[in-house]
Amino acid sequence: MENAQSIERAKKIEKALLPILMVAGLFTIFVTIGIIFILSRETWQFFKMVPVLDFLFGVKWEPLMEPKSFGVLPLISGTLLISVGAGLLAIPAGIMIGIFLTEYAPSNIRRIVKPILEILAGIPTIVYGFFALTFVTPFLKTFMPDIEVFNALSGAIVVGIMILPMVASLVDDALLAIPQGLKHGAYALGATPSEVVLGVVIPACFGRIMAAFILAISRAIGETMAVTLAAGSNPQLTFNPLHSIQTMTSYIVQVALGDTPAGGVEYLTSYAVAFLLFCMTFSLNWIGHRIMQKGSK
Amino acid sequence: MKARKRREIIFQLLCACITIVGIILLFVLLYHVVLEGWKFLTPHFFTDFQSRFPVKSGMKAGIYGSLWMISITAITAIPLGIASAIFLEEYAPKNGFWKMVELNISNLAGVPSIVYGLLGLSLFVRALGFGQSVLSGALTMALLVLPVIIVSARESIRAVPLSLREAAFALGAAKYQVLFGQILPVAIPGILTGIILALGRAFGEAAPLIIVGALSYVSFVPENVNSEFTVMPIQIYNWSGRPQEEFHQLAATGIIVLLLILLSLNLAAIILRDHYQKRFRL
Numbered sequence: 001m002e003n004a005q006s007i008e009r010a011k012k013i014e015k016a017l018l019p020i021l022m023v024a025g026l027f028t029i030f031v032t033i034g035i036i037f038i039l040s041r042e043t044w045q046f047f048k049m050v051p052v053l054d055f056l057f058g059v060k061w062e063p064l065m066e067p068k069s070f071g072v073l074p075l076i077s078g079t080l081l082i083s084v085g086a087g088l089l090a091i092p093a094g095i096m097i098g099i100f101l102t103e104y105a106p107s108n109i110r111r112i113v114k115p116i117l118e119i120l121a122g123i124p125t126i127v128y129g130f131f132a133l134t135f136v137t138p139f140l141k142t143f144m145p146d147i148e149v150f151n152a153l154s155g156a157i158v159v160g161i162m163i164l165p166m167v168a169s170l171v172d173d174a175l176l177a178i179p180q181g182l183k184h185g186a187y188a189l190g191a192t193p194s195e196v197v198l199g200v201v202i203p204a205c206f207g208r209i210m211a212a213f214i215l216a217i218s219r220a221i222g223e224t225m226a227v228t229l230a231a232g233s234n235p236q237l238t239f240n241p242l243h244s245i246q247t248m249t250s251y252i253v254q255v256a257l258g259d260t261p262a263g264g265v266e267y268l269t270s271y272a273v274a275f276l277l278f279c280m281t282f283s284l285n286w287i288g289h290r291i292m293q294k295g296s297k
Numbered sequence: 298m299k300a301r302k303r304r305e306i307i308f309q310l311l312c313a314c315i316t317i318v319g320i321i322l323l324f325v326l327l328y329h330v331v332l333e334g335w336k337f338l339t340p341h342f343f344t345d346f347q348s349r350f351p352v353k354s355g356m357k358a359g360i361y362g363s364l365w366m367i368s369i370t371a372i373t374a375i376p377l378g379i380a381s382a383i384f385l386e387e388y389a390p391k392n393g394f395w396k397m398v399e400l401n402i403s404n405l406a407g408v409p410s411i412v413y414g415l416l417g418l419s420l421f422v423r424a425l426g427f428g429q430s431v432l433s434g435a436l437t438m439a440l441l442v443l444p445v446i447i448v449s450a451r452e453s454i455r456a457v458p459l460s461l462r463e464a465a466f467a468l469g470a471a472k473y474q475v476l477f478g479q480i481l482p483v484a485i486p487g488i489l490t491g492i493i494l495a496l497g498r499a500f501g502e503a504a505p506l507i508i509v510g511a512l513s514y515v516s517f518v519p520e521n522v523n524s525e526f527t528v529m530p531i532q533i534y535n536w537s538g539r540p541q542e543e544f545h546q547l548a549a550t551g552i553i554v555l556l557l558i559l560l561s562l563n564l565a566a567i568i569l570r571d572h573y574q575k576r577f578r579l
Contacts, residue, residue, distance in 0.1 A: 010471035025384030028402050038419040093315050100312035120323050124501025126530045127552050130537045134545050135329045194308035222409025224504035249411050256508045274415050285407040
């Protein structure tokens, strides 16, 4: 009798619990929908005032002064300058560190290096911004006298340092996931370790390494505080890394720090820029994670 | 043969050198910050508000603001994250829809933090009318760290040995009893590790809070959830952006405090992880 009662009670609790857990499980979908809804609603408002083509292909970004001009290309070129520069630094170095950790480092060195990389990854981006402004730029100035106080180069360098641990650990994971038989086969044929890594292991996990690059570049594109401090707020269409530029993210910060009234066109620009930023990073992440999922099968 | 051997050695040295350079960079960064910032690391720094004069400036507002924000973020994000992880790991059917939900979580983890800031501005500050308060900031931050918490909680739940669960079911326990009586108690240390790391990330974030409307010059501490506020990284940003050398040193002092907090959080996570692994070996 008592047993039947407790079974009844268990069933009731189970029934009450399930919907709560399910809402929690679905919550992240609501977040994504919320982001897309809010960004596209405000961007729609923005495009009622500014033609889409003027926005996407205009070469002058001066939304905060008269006469206003809303060409987003300078912000995109600034963002690309930083993220491509960071990638050029972090991707080769990250692969090397990944190879060192999986193929060469004895396990006790691995145990030291891995936590150090984790610490590097955990340092807040504002700290990297400070480092760029007060250390990297003055250091660069000693042999590049015409570098500006705010410049894309030091921004790219610190963002590169920032994404380095991410690249290294993703490459590390990819290399570890390779079947040992593949490597042993190559060794049995008399290949040296570097030949095995470069000739067999890396081609075998090429997809996952590509995914690592894509995720790292996406992270660099979305990076905010470090580039705001390091690269300045001077939107211009240039590919000279010694100049001051503005990225999409640092423009949004600039608007937020100024006193722009809600509903005005300046206020809407930050949503339009954020929408573009969201589309870029979301599609890159999507591709990256798809490759990752396929690779792990 | 000799040429191949030489190539092997060069490649090996190159890999090792780059790794060493990476490690050296970390120490250069820390050394630079400590060198710049030790001067202002006095009790005043913790008890004074911002000032026009660097010597009189402190981080009281930022420290209190950060603590307020983290507490509210933790209260909201932790239960939600764990519940979500439980559902996805234990209840969700393995079909296309829930696969998409999973992919969506990994994608959300990669959405730039500043985009969350705009979501928070539209949703919490304006639509729900919370204003530019510590509540708006904390809820925005909760959305930001949620994917991180879910992913790590799922991994910890998945790591619980199957035998534990089967033994409980064999004794006639209901699913929720297995969950709360067996699985969660074993998974909790791992879940906590993930939570600590996620909250550490929230501690260091400035961008979304700037968007939500945290102030950069504050000379009061929050009194309730509707108070205006600032956080430590925003104060650091503000000081770094000024031209005077002394404010840079002040920023460095702030960074020392911030990094010490993050380091102790990380240490706690490592200790928990070790404890967890030991328990499993028994």
